[in-house]
Amino acid sequence: EISSKFYFSGYRDSFKAIYHNLSNTNIILSSPHAGSDIPNDIPDRTIGGCQQNSSNLCTFYFNDTCLNGNRCSVTVQQDFASFDQFTEQITDEFIRKYNLLPFVIIAKWNRKKIDFNRAINEATFNHPQTIESYNAYHNYLEKAVEIIQEKFHGKGLLLDIHQHGQGNYTMIGTRLSAVQLNNDDLSTTSIESLIELSCPNNRNECIRGSKSLGTFFESNGLGISYPSLNNPKPNKNIFYKGGFITNHYSSKINVIQTELSYVVRNEFDPKIYVEKYVQALISFMKVNQLLQ
Template identity: 30%
Template sequence: MHLFHVYVWPLLGILAGNSAKGSGISGTNGYVEYFPGTADSKVIITASHGGYLEPISIPDRTKGCLSGAACIWTHTCGSMNSQCTAKTLRDTKTKELATELTAALGTQTGKRPHLIVNHLNRRKLDPNRDTEEAAFNVSAAVTAYNEYHKFITDARAHITGAGLLLDIHGQSHPEKWIELGYLISKSRLNTDDLKPTLSSIRSLYNRHSTSMNFDALLRGTNSFGGLLSSHGYKVVPSPGNMSPGSGNFYSGGYTVKTYGSRYGDSIDAIQIESPYALRTSERATYVAALTAVVKDFLKLYY
């Protein structure tokens, strides 16, 4: 059994240099952390790939072993195979982006979102994967992984009715667009083969299917991408970029698949993949735009 430690910390003073107050629930060794939202919050924000901690007690995730067509993700599986190379690149400044978005939404709406953060470098832990690939069967990493996902489960339990999880990520694709992942693949977007039952916003569609079709919710004027593109950003999918075409695109990973509404429940999930500049030099303006978009999106649908 692992004990959690509760601290009253300046939320942004610890993570991003501001003085907003928040209660941080820290997992074992401070590797993961949960900042509970206000009681009436409908929003959960997660940041799994922006951590900096690199404890030497947790070996780096490198390569696993190939067994048939499957990868065995441990450090002791035998002969490592390049086909089972772990992705370890940190999504720079996504922890800060998530933290600042959380604080801005709390300030402007009076309803602070739930925030779950992984402080470990992605070389040590990747919470946006299943357990084996995420932690390579390293005990301390497995513990942090389990605590991270328990925090998400705890946050979900505090939301009554419809809710929205935003999973914050970063990418360095040459298109420099914002990619919104709803579990709708690139090929399906390109061919207009859009099925709400396959998406992480299935509940959103079910609630509004009598007044809006799924295409409009996914990439129409009042979709998340449509609202964000109205602030001058290049977003896919959105009215201006209905599909990625031949461009790079991430459709969503483990977190939105596990905690979105694809398999039921009423909490939807969107993976937000932001280009480098929006996470660094242009972050303040981007946070302001994202805050406005989330507020508008909540008013429309939640």
């Protein structure tokens, strides 16, 4: 891969990332659930959190025996197969075709050990080493956002990259739930500054109209996307609206969580899928005056 020499290793090799000073564009790629490494000395999150009988809240401590409470489960599924370097391939395509090097951060520790897309307690189970890793991952994102605010006047896009096994469709998460999309409630999104810039008189246009990312995925032949011009409502389909990263950073930058489908990706030559995905992203950013 072209980009391999541009990465550094994060805390204890728990993630890898592109050096901040090498990036030359206002795009951030984050892949928090791509990791397959399982360090033996880090406790598993699979035990779940603990809910005391008197409380409706879960607490997350790796050494909590939870004797008088009930366990609350956490998700520990890995999004991408261990040999699947999807985010690296996208990065290479940006370089090869457009001479752009985004900010990129990719998890290497497995979700059984840490979840970079959750609030810190549930993410780390309050283990000192996972706290260290988690803070380093998010410091990288914070710094990338800061650089974009400085260099590109805050115009930019953070893309949180995931994959799901729910069916043959892509989910575009901008904080709007399936219920909200189904009921045409397009209130608070994670792309407010994009909407202000590009669709000030018609939010729908940027969220699921002709300028929406889902529409560009579809027009580039990447199968069904929710929401988009042709598929504005997920209806009864399972739909993920975006997680911690989408919520946490959306006050400072446009954030979109793309949930790719195993099923759809398997229909393509991997290289072709990557090309189409990046082409769709570039077109989306251009039409919304985001690409710098």
